Structure formats: C-alpha cells, structure tokens
Amino acid sequence: MALSVTDLRVYYRTLKGDVKALDGVTFDVADGEIMGIAGESGCGKTTLGKALIRLDNRMRHAGGTVALDGEKLPIADDAAMRRHRYREVSLIPQYAMSAMNPTRKIGKMIRDLLAAHGVRYAEVLPELERRLALVGLDAEVLKRYPIELSGGMKQRVVLVLSTLLNPSLLIGDEVTSALDVSSQKAVARALVEFRDHGFVRSMVVITHDISVLFQVADTILVMYAGHLAEKAPARTIIDEPLHPYTKMLIGALPQVGDRYDEQQLSGIEGRPPSLLNPPTGCRFRDRCPLAHDRCAEAPPFREVAEGHQVACWAVS
Amino acid sequence: MLTLDRLDKVYRTGTFGTSDLHAVRQVTLDVQRGEVVSLIGESGSGKSTIGKMVLHLLDSSGGTITFDGRDVTHLGFRARREYYRKVQGVFQDPFSSFNPIFKVDRTFETLRRSYFPRVSSSDWRGRLEEALAAVSLEPGDILGKFPHQLSGGQLQRLLIARALLLDIELLVADEIISMLDASTRIDVLNLLVELKSRGLGILFVTHDLSLGNYVSDRVVILYKGRVVERGVTAAVFDDPLHPYTRDLLASVPHLDRTWEDVEAEEAERSAALAGRCLYHEALAAQGRALGEEASAADGDDVGLVEHSPGHFVGCFRLAAGDPCPAGA
Numbered sequence A: 001m002a003l004s005v006t007d008l009r010v011y012y013r014t015l016k017g018d019v020k021a022l023d024g025v026t027f028d029v030a031d032g033e034i035m036g037i038a039g040e041s042g043c044g045k046t047t048l049g050k051a052l053i054r055l056d057n058r059m060r061h062a063g064g065t066v067a068l069d070g071e072k073l074p075i076a077d078d079a080a081m082r083r084h085r086y087r088e089v090s091l092i093p094q095y096a097m098s099a100m101n102p103t104r105k106i107g108k109m110i111r112d113l114l115a116a117h118g119v120r121y122a123e124v125l126p127e128l129e130r131r132l133a134l135v136g137l138d139a140e141v142l143k144r145y146p147i148e149l150s151g152g153m154k155q156r157v158v159l160v161l162s163t164l165l166n167p168s169l170l171i172g173d174e175v176t177s178a179l180d181v182s183s184q185k186a187v188a189r190a191l192v193e194f195r196d197h198g199f200v201r202s203m204v205v206i207t208h209d210i211s212v213l214f215q216v217a218d219t220i221l222v223m224y225a226g227h228l229a230e231k232a233p234a235r236t237i238i239d240e241p242l243h244p245y246t247k248m249l250i251g252a253l254p255q256v257g258d259r260y261d262e263q264q265l266s267g268i269e270g271r272p273p274s275l276l277n278p279p280t281g282c283r284f285r286d287r288c289p290l291a292h293d294r295c296a297e298a299p300p301f302r303e304v305a306e307g308h309q310v311a312c313w314a315v316s
Numbered sequence B: 001m002l003t004l005d006r007l008d009k010v011y012r013t014g015t016f017g018t019s020d021l022h023a024v025r026q027v028t029l030d031v032q033r034g035e036v037v038s039l040i041g042e043s044g045s046g047k048s049t050i051g052k053m054v055l056h057l058l059d060s061s062g063g064t065i066t067f068d069g070r071d072v073t074h075l076g077f078r079a080r081r082e083y084y085r086k087v088q089g090v091f092q093d094p095f096s097s098f099n100p101i102f103k104v105d106r107t108f109e110t111l112r113r114s115y116f117p118r119v120s121s122s123d124w125r126g127r128l129e130e131a132l133a134a135v136s137l138e139p140g141d142i143l144g145k146f147p148h149q150l151s152g153g154q155l156q157r158l159l160i161a162r163a164l165l166l167d168i169e170l171l172v173a174d175e176i177i178s179m180l181d182a183s184t185r186i187d188v189l190n191l192l193v194e195l196k197s198r199g200l201g202i203l204f205v206t207h208d209l210s211l212g213n214y215v216s217d218r219v220v221i222l223y224k225g226r227v228v229e230r231g232v233t234a235a236v237f238d239d240p241l242h243p244y245t246r247d248l249l250a251s252v253p254h255l256d257r258t259w260e261d262v263e264a265e266e267a268e269r270s271a272a273l274a275g276r277c278l279y280h281e282a283l284a285a286q287g288r289a290l291g292e293e294a295s296a297a298d299g300d301d302v303g304l305v306e307h308s309p310g311h312f313v314g315c316f317r318l319a320a321g322d323p324c325p326a327g328a
Ligand SMILES: Nc1ncnc2c1ncn2[C@@H]1O[C@H](COP(=O)(O)OP(=O)(O)OP(=O)(O)O)[C@@H](O)[C@H]1O
Pocket: A012, A013, A014, A019, A021, A039, A040, A041, A042, A043, A044, A045, A046, A047, A048, A058, A094, A208, A275
C-alpha cells in the first residue's frame, strides 16, 4: 500500500475556534493507483493535500496517522518531514501556475529547487530534458520566463519538476482547472503517462471537475464537509454511485450532449454546513432527501462491495 | 439586436508598437432578444477582447457594432451611460468585481446614485428585492454581508442581479462559471436560461463546450481571433465541420466515453474530410474562383459560407496565415 491514511484530523485554528476541515478520514491508495478527489468547494480537498506535505502554521494535526510505503510520516513535525518532502511525497499546489516567480527563468527555478534538496542540476539535466520532451516541451523552455508560457505549458513544466526525483506519491491540486479543454487534455494525459513510466508510483488528483477524473483516475474519492462520502472505481462513481451526495453531484454535471430544453439538470439545494461547529451525525443530513432518524449518528465509512466504500445509513 | 460586423482589434505591443497583435479578425456575429449565443474558443482566442469591445471597455480597431440598428461603435460619455442601461457585463472572477472592504450593499447604492437618484427608498427596496428574487437570492442572506462572507456563486448571482436592476436587454457573461463548482455552475446556467426566456439576449463567453452546448441557441467558434464556424448549437455540435471545431470537441472530457473512444470516432470523420475545405468547395460550386476571398466578403458572411441552413463554416486553414488544406 503506497499511502495509508487513518482517522486523520486536521483543524485550522481561528479566533472563533477550530475549523474542522478534515475530521476523521480513512483511506488507502494502492501502488500504481491514481485516486481522484472530488467534492464541493470548501469540503477539505486542499487541506487533505497539504496535510500530506506541510501543515502551515494555522493548521493543527488533531489526530490520526499517515503512512507512506509502510513508514509513518511525521506530518506534525515540520523539520522531520523535510526528508520526505519532494523526494517521497510531492505536491503541485492549487494555483501553482500563478505562484511562479515571474523574475526567474524556468531553468533557474528548477536549479534552485533541486539545490534546496541537495541535488545537482547538471546531474539531472539529461533526464529533465527527456521528460520535457515527453510532455511535448522543448528544452528551450528552460531559458524562458513563466509569463512567456501558456497555462498548459506551465502546468506541464510544474509536473516535470515536481516529479524529477521519482517520488512515491504525487498530489496534484486542481492542476487542470484553469485550462481550456485542449491544454486540459494534454496535462491530464501527461499525469497518466508519468505514472505509466514509473516517474511517480501513485497519485492523488484533486479537482472538482469530475469528467476529467473519469478520464485519468482509477478510483474516485468523494468528500463532503471534512468527511468522506464514497470511494469506488471511477466508472462506478459515475455510473452507479451509492451515496445520495455523489448521486446529486453527478446529476448536476452537464454532459456534452445535454441541452437545457431536453434535459434540465439541477444543482444541490442548500449549502454545506459550517466547519466551525459542524453538526453531529451525517454532515449531509440537512440537504439529503433520504435523511432519517438514524442519520443523527455519523455513518461509518464501510466497504459495501470490493473496492467500494460508502458512508451512509441508507445504503445496505 | 446586437450585431458585430467585421470587427477587428489590434493590440499595440512591443516597445515601439513593433509587434502588433491582431487579436480579433473580421468577426461578424449577432445576438437577438431572448437568445443565448455562446462564444467558444481556447484561451487567447480573443473572446474577452470581443466582450470588452461590446461593453466599450476597449476600443475596436475596425468594423462596426450596432445595437437595435443604431451604430454604437463609438460612443461619447453621455451616450455610453445610456448604452450601459441596456448592456452590462459579468466577468470570470466575482471576487475582483467587489471591493473587499465594503459590504456588498454598496454596489447597489452606487448604482442607485448614478442611475436612479429620484427613486424613493421604499420603491428602490422593492426593485432590489425583485432583482434578488430573480436570481434566487434571499435578501436576508446577502445584504449587510462582506464579499468574503459569500460564496463565488452567490457573488456571481449578485452581479447578475445588479445588471437586472438596470432592466438591461443584453448581458455579456465572460467565463462566469469557470470559478464555480459543479452544483453551483448548473444553478447559474439555469438562471441564464430563465433570463433569456424573459427576453434578455446573452453573449455567453466560455471555453467549456458542454456548458456552451447546454445553454445556447447558437454558437460561434473562435480560433486565433477568427470565426471558423458558427450556427445553431445542435448543428455545430452534431456535425462539426471545421478541423478546429472537431479538435475542440474531441478534447472535451466526457463522462461516458474516454478520450480514446472519442478520438477514434473523430478519426473517421477526419479521414472523410482530409485534404478538403468545405468553404472553398462551396465557393467553387457557386461559380466563384477558388481563393477569391475578397468577393466572398460581399456576401452575407465574411469569410464563411452557409454549409447547410443556419450552419456556417470558414476556410479549413487554422490560423489566418496558414495554407488551406485543399490548396485553395
Ligand atoms: N487558513 C484557514 N483558516 C481557517 N479556515 C480555513 C483555512 N483554510 C481553509 N479553511 C477552511 O477549511 C475548509 C476546507 O478548505 P479547503 O481549502 O481544503 O477546501 P477545498 O475542498 O480545497 O476547496 P476548493 O475546491 O475551493 O479548493 C473550508 O471550510 C475553508 O473555509
């Protein structure tokens, strides 16, 4: 098992109290698996990604464990994590593209990053060039500034540099979200290729764009308000979701052929609960058409079929 | 209602205007009342530039814009104010349209002061509530709040409500849903359709074809500043003709087919159209010499021919400077 997360809790400290952004999540990512994470804005996707790399000073590890390749990761200990970061677990943060330093050439940026991890640029340069070519980029880009590249080119550069040391796990947070369909496809395909070439062993791909996950992910994990709702093979999540929230989320997606006149889709009424003082029990309760008395108690995230886990009392 | 005729935009770039950028080339399109027209193209294709010219946030470099038969290509200060009573825009990032240090109410106050100084407070309150109701917002949930206390979808709807207060006739919606998540997206899309059924004309700018397809009556496909294909939505989506449109449709992530499946289907269509250019074939059939584009410009459509009723396509070359695949 590449990644094993057990009852992980990560809270944000605020003046009003803890925001329980990740409140007891348990899941595994197998060797070679690309797991997608989907869910509404604010459900905790980015928090989960960050928790596996670096807790910022407002985040608090409130419980639970993370193990990578059987070894426990010291996620609450920033200094101890340094050894694992980038070499073993690598993160492409949300908005990575716009966070690139505009005054540094791409090559210089990569050189600095490698130096920070004690690796010589010249040593990896041939491999770097090979991988750039693989994602359709000329080595010429190393001499360019970020603003000279399109969004899709920048994301491919970020992918290459994040995986240069062949980490066990790559987390990509909304790497395709700001791109148009053609660049989206190029970047999404590069993700799969990198896994196939063994440049990264397993991946966690975060996006609210479920149709992209259907194209690249082996499995999809659906989150809701800091909890897990469902995990299953990608096709099962799309074609036979079991959790009421997953069903509504999939139902809100216009497909390429859908037209308003013929098939009117609807969003999910209401909003997710505040994570400052989240309600007890199932957090989807006040929006769920199937809610009943039992839902006042939190449903366990349990396996209902091989490789298919759901947290819902209404699913047998 | 709105007609763009051979609209052009050249951005002067480079230190001495040496490397001009021709961002919009001879774009002709129209939007009628009660209709959603989607303007679709990859990033950098010139969509926002067109939207901004319609909204007079940018000057055009050539061509004309008419609104209800009146030439509005150039407008003075006063005329522009009147124009904005009828035409408004909403943009991609709702957060940047609000000043974070003021409550969202201020947006409405500013509007009232500049356009409705004589409307009484109670009358204004009534209009405000009506506009909020039209976008399914509860005044109590919204008023008195700061922008950061509202979601992207709520802010986007607030901006639409603001436009509605002016009783507008045309809305330019530039990528208004790309920052929203799936369930909020569909709510905003449904809202647009509802507004159109009340007679509003909407120019919906997007790079997402499935969203464009869901809401629009007609679509305009833009590539590097040039309209390569346009027509009734169903016609363009069911039978995309231009190589760029076909490539674009093959890139859309589907929920029931993989990219490989879609590419296989597309390969068949491409094989049938390889080395051809329906635009030049149509011109030849009409008895005009191949490549004689200037004369085509005298017809109904600048650089486009009507391939089938309501479905127009341009020369199959990609960028303006590329050769035509049929060698025309
Ligand atoms: N620094 C912070 N302080 C307090 N609360 C925070 C902080 N950062 C995030 N949160 C809260 O934690 C929750 C989860 O946020 P997170 O960024 O993980 O969401 P997300 O699923 O990645 O959303 P999106 O799809 O918008 O990127 C939200 O309720 C958010 O408001």
